[in-house]
Amino acid sequence: MRVERVLAPNPGPFTGPGTNTYVVSDGREAVILDPGPLDRGHEAAIVDTVGDRRVVAVVVTHTHPDHAPLANPLARELGTDTAGYAPGPDFEPDRLLREGDVIRVGGVALQVVFTPGHSSDHVCFRAGGVVFTGDHVLGPFPGQERTSVMVEDLAAYLESLEKILRLTPSRLYPGHGSEVDDPVALVSWYIRHRLEREREILAAVAGGASTVGEVVEKVYREVDPALFPMAARSVEAHLRKLSAEGRLTMAGEGWDARIEATR
Secondary structure (H helix, E strand, O other): OEEEEEEOOOOEOOOEOOOEEEEEEEOOEEEEEOOOOOOHHHHHHHHHHHOOOEEEEEEOOOOOOOOOOOHHHHHHHHOOOEEEOOOEOOEOOOEEOOOOOEEEEOOEEEEEEEOOOOOOOOEEEEEOOEEEEEOOOOOOOOOOOOOOOOOOOHHHHHHHHHHHHHOOOOEEEEOOOOOEOOHHHHHHHHHHHHHHHHHHHHHHHHOOOOEHHHHHHHHOOOOOHHHHHHHHHHHHHHHHHHHHOOOEEEEOOOOOOEEEEOO
16 A cells, blocks of 8 residues: 655645545555545646546545635546545535545555544544544644544544554544654553543632633643633533533533533
8 A cells, every 4th residue: 555645735834734544545546535625726736646647436425615625626626536424614525424434445445434523524544553543632743742622522622532442553644733753652541641631620610710712721821822712622621521421510602601610
């Protein structure tokens, strides 16, 4: 199996250097994974990387706008199909993928691993000891040893992290950041990081924080305030999990949502 990365020109605080598009090939066949945003230059770079190989599918890990919008136009240009877990903004899959489904490229089998949490439609792709993780697990950004992700459903996310851990992969190809050569250590850190953040949030609520915004300001006081909106989404995910477990109550959504410790 050959893996080639084509970096999308969409760097930023949430995307790092940009979205990693992967051309995964074996022999004369290839699959394109996470083609990224609509960008003609990036599209041309992907097509140039593919060369004369036959593309069997254009697949996405999830439908966020930095991963999926180029999939349908690129598939039409290359005369192939798209595949993903669900339709989404600017993405319409020809094939719906489910847990355990396989996409074959040459002699390689890319197996679908359903990993909700970052989004409800997120999947990873496994080939032997290699896992393409999309935004489920990120690689390091320049100048950063580790980078966490925004989460919609924390309970599901933790279960999905445990699922990847049980696969004991030898290498991760993430949707953003560099390749990961010690996956078990990184995924274990992700789990510890989330549980530590949960303890910090509970301590903030016990200390008097009564809204999502107040929790963010207490727990993320070392973070650039420009990142507070993203932090607030993660805090909400933690609070929904804690509320479902009966450890606190939460009313409303967003920055001003009210929180109260359970007596």
